[in-house]
């Protein structure tokens with residue numbers, strides 16, 4: 001996969017606190033992700049993975065350095081412009097699923113389309129289609145409480161891809177799942193990556209999960225420690 | 235998008251029925267109070283105006299005794315000279331701009347027909363009385379001049395008297411006994427109903443003044459003189475003329491005060507109407523305070539709601555909601571909530587006013603403008619008091635919000 005550059009970090013810093021107590025979550029990170037790539041991000045707890053993911057997903061901005069997304073200097077956009085970028089180009093999958101409680105699967109999946117101003121009928125059709133893509137036919141009208149963890153994560157993935165985003169940001173998507181469910185979800189992500197050409201940036205602690213990706217970036221103390229193409233793609 | 239949001243907010247109201255209800259209590263009570271007050275108030279005003287116009291329009295009432303105060307009843311102290319035929323004659327002779335001038339003396343007297351009896355307001359007067367008080371006959375005829383002059387035992391009766399003695403039957407030509415003297419019925423008065431003070435205006439017997447004075451009062455006094463103004467003459471214009479003529483007739487020296495009072499019924503009507511308006515306004519202000527309390531309740535519950543749903547806000551923001559989307563969502567929710575309270579309050583307020591109109595015998599006068607205003611006002615309260623919590627939700631940082639819990 002050698003698409004155009006989708007994401008570049010140019011000496012990105014993210015610092016919290018002031019003076020003595022300053023914590024540098026990211027300390028001058030350089031990295032690049034190409035369009036269509038599936039990248040795993042690993043590293044010990046507190047090494048800055050989530051901070052980097054938030055910047056990649058345009059949820060957060062660097063304290064210093066440049067973050068460019070699709071050639072746009074996304075690190076310097078205001079809140080609402082970043083919200084627009086997220087709505088148009090980014091899908092999110094979180095460790096804790098983050099579905100709206102007491103809201104059916106299809107309504108959860110429709111959510112990003114509401115903020116795009118898609119009409120109700122079309123919204124519903126698109127959401128049903130996305131749920132079918134993640135293998136949840138027949139569960140459309142269940143609420144999160146009525147679904148297993150794996151199924152909830154599928155709903156979250158459907159919600160992330162229903163807008164046909166360019167980038168999927170997944171922060172420990174299998175962190176709450178058992179082994180069997182983990183591999184099902186990873187196969188789904190891999191399929192979305194190859195079939196839809198979806199660029200995926202995924203944080204994980206598990207080597208066998210990272211092995212689904214084409215490349216692994218390792219973080220250590222806010223730096224990129226290593227950046228290697230995975231030798232064997234499962 | 236808006237409908238989506240309205241639906242969403244109704245869902246969240248339903249999810250917390252008890253909490254929503256308690257939150258709305260302030261608004262419900264406030265709006266119910268305002269609606270009840272204003273509806274009862276306008277009913278009372280209507281009633282007062284109707285009562286006064288029943289009494290006769292553009293009417294001055296002259297009584298003996300110094301005026302007790304503005305609009306108050308004239309006091310009849312020992313030294314007071316009664317009114318008599320001299321004053322009446324002076325007014326008839328000299329007053330211009332009057333449509334009708336009529337004497338009236340009145341007393342509660344036992345009236346008997348056959349074995350039935352009834353205590354009635356018996357009034358001695360003349361034929362101008364009906365004109366002065368805008369009163370009509372349903373049947374029969376008014377007193378003739380010769381009956382007035384000679385004080386014949388004839389009378390006109392009100393609807394209550396007829397019903398007591400004759401049911402639905404024709405009373406004309408029947409003889410009733412009024413205080414040991416007999417009296418032939420020559421006509422039936424049009425029903426006027428009750429006054430605002432619960433007095434039955436149809437429990438009356440009218441007879442020629444001379445007959446009343448001779449057979450019932452036992453003196454030649456006149457209790458009051460009614461002066462009705464011409465259509466083109468204002469009562470305020472007429473009043474000083476009446477005063478001049480009466481001072482002259484009673485030979486009151488310029489340095490002495492009037493020993494009689496003249497009441498302007500139109501002014502009393504206006505004064506009473508404006509008094510009820512003032513009362514309504516004051517009670518309305520009290521109700522306004524409870525609306526304020528209701529608004530604070532809404533603010534409180536919306537702050538709780540925003541806090542409880544921090545994670546939801548985080549998800550929505552991450553997914554691409556703008557600040558304004560979140561702001562609108564919570565504003566709509568607050569507005570729907572307080573509108574709901576407003577509507578419940580309007581229904582309760584109207585029910586209370588309906589109940590009051592039944593028990594107080596005043597007209598039920600709901601005003602569409604007031605109801606619309608209440609709807610608008612409760613929506614406004616939702617928006618105003620919902621704004622701060624909504625803004626707080628909209629300004630949340632998506633990362634912090636997602637981490638919440």
Ligand SMILES: Nc1ncnc2c1ncn2[C@@H]1O[C@H](COP(=O)(O)OP(=O)(O)O)[C@@H](O)[C@H]1O
Pocket residue numbers: 016017023024025043044045046047048049050051052
């Ligand atoms: N909002 C914040 N305020 C202060 N420190 C933070 C904040 N977010 C992250 N950090 C710090 O930045 C470092 C990196 O955090 P994070 O990116 O979440 O690590 P990881 O996801 O790799 O476990 C940690 O030391 C963490 O305590």
Ligand SMILES: [Mg+2]
Pocket residue numbers: 049050051
């Ligand atoms: Mg993390």
